[in-house]
Amino acid sequence: MNANWLPQMPVIKDWLADASLKLSKAGIPSPDLDAEIILSNCMLKNRTYLHAYPEAKIDTETLSKVDEIIEQRLKRIPLAYLFGYKEFYGREFQITKDTLIPRPESETIIDILKQINTDKISNLIDIGTGSGCLGISAKLEEPDLDVTLSDVSPEALEIAKINADRLKATVDLIESDLLASINNKFDIIIANLPYVDKDWARSPETNYEPSLALFADNSGKQLIEKLVIQSINTLNNGGYLIIEADPEQHPSLIQFATEKSFKLFIQQDYIIAFRYLS
Ligand SMILES: C[S@@+](CC[C@H](N)C(=O)[O-])C[C@H]1O[C@@H](n2cnc3c(N)ncnc32)[C@H](O)[C@@H]1O
Incomplete structure (x- = not known):
């Protein structure tokens, strides 16, 4: 030859x-x-x-x-979708086209959670859990908390369940539109809800992510504001609401929540943490 x-x-x-x-x-x-x-x-x-x-x-x-x-x-298909996983807070999370790709800026939610004195705190719910990256990291970093993962998307919840099992995090899962189907009271609510306005410039990679995970009306703030209002009946007095939003949305969200008896606890990068003091 x-x-x-x-x-x-x-x-x-x-x-x-x-x-x-x-x-x-x-x-x-x-x-x-x-x-x-x-x-x-x-x-x-x-x-x-x-x-x-x-x-x-x-x-x-x-x-x-x-x-x-x-x-x-x-x-322009994101690498995370091509390989089917993304690292978040030092752990690997499976992802699919039904889940947002976890972003590094969301890790600050876990950093803030770790600054809270959890002695008198017993439970936490992650609203819009997607892959489960936030709620599962919360459970693994603060194992004494009872953690619930919730999303309006059953497909996302299936992936969150797979990740919880793989990472050996014992959590509850519930399908709900924000807090509509949540009957328990919680000490902490964490949420990275959709906050992108459809008119914002975006990378082409985001076209492969679920619209349900990205966009919200009212300049991107609609779901967050709705969650603030609903949280009043779900948070225990003194409880924490920790949310992610674009920093440009922060001033109006802080004003909105402050008018509803929330007190600013920490504002850091993309994250705002409030306490509910009725
Ligand atoms: C920005 S993604 C965040 C996913 C994950 N928490 C993360 O940080 O990677 C928003 C998530 O909120 C969910 N979602 C959208 N509208 C919702 C609603 N009305 N109630 C509950 N979850 C909702 C989407 O399905 C999506 O999983």
């Missing part, structure tokens, strides 16, 4: 350079990183390996897999 007939298998550094160029031309904001994540995931190695062995050849099977994923990524 003439050696010239053998298919040319690229080495790691050449494939990375080529993939990164394609991604960059498609306007992907972090082309080098994305190319490395795609290759390292498909080779079942970490990214350090790619730099340690730049001349190593990529086998045929891996090559067809990575090339296929690059094609998908060029259509």
Whole structure:
């Protein structure tokens, strides 16, 4: 057999350079990183390996897999959907097209939760739980709390259940439109509800996320304001409402909640935490 007939298998550094160029031309904001994540995931190695062995050849099977994923990524499908998971607060959460991709800015909700003296606090509900990343992280960081995960989407709740089981977090799950089907009282409500106004500029990647998880009327504030009002009957006196919103929405949301007997507890980055003091 003439050696010239053998298919040319690229080495790691050449494939990375080529993939990164394609991604960059498609306007992907972090082309080098994305190319490395795609290759390292498909080779079942970490990214350090790619730099340690730049001349190593990529086998045929891996090559067809990575090339296929690059094609998908060029259509701006987020990496988290291509691989089916996303890390949040140091743990891996399964995600699907029915769940929002957990965002790093939401981790501040867990940081704030850990600043609350939980001695007299017994339970917490996560409204709009999606993948369950917030409520499950809350349970795993504060194991003494009884935690309930809730969402209006049954498909999202199925994924939240899978994540709770995988991460061994004992939680209750309930389908509800905000607090409409919630009969218990809670000490803490956490919520990353949809707060994007349809007119805002967005990355093309968000087109693959569920509209139900992104958009809200009234400049994005409709669901949050509704939750503030409903929380009055669900929170125990002195209880906490911790919500995520765009920082530009914060001043009007703080005014709205303050007029309804909520007191600002902490405002940090995307997160506002209130106490309900009737
Ligand atoms: C921005 S996503 C947040 C998901 C997850 N908590 C996170 O931080 O990644 C908003 C979630 O709220 C849910 N949702 C939308 N409208 C709702 C409503 N009226 N009642 C309860 N959940 C709702 C969506 O299904 C979605 O899972």
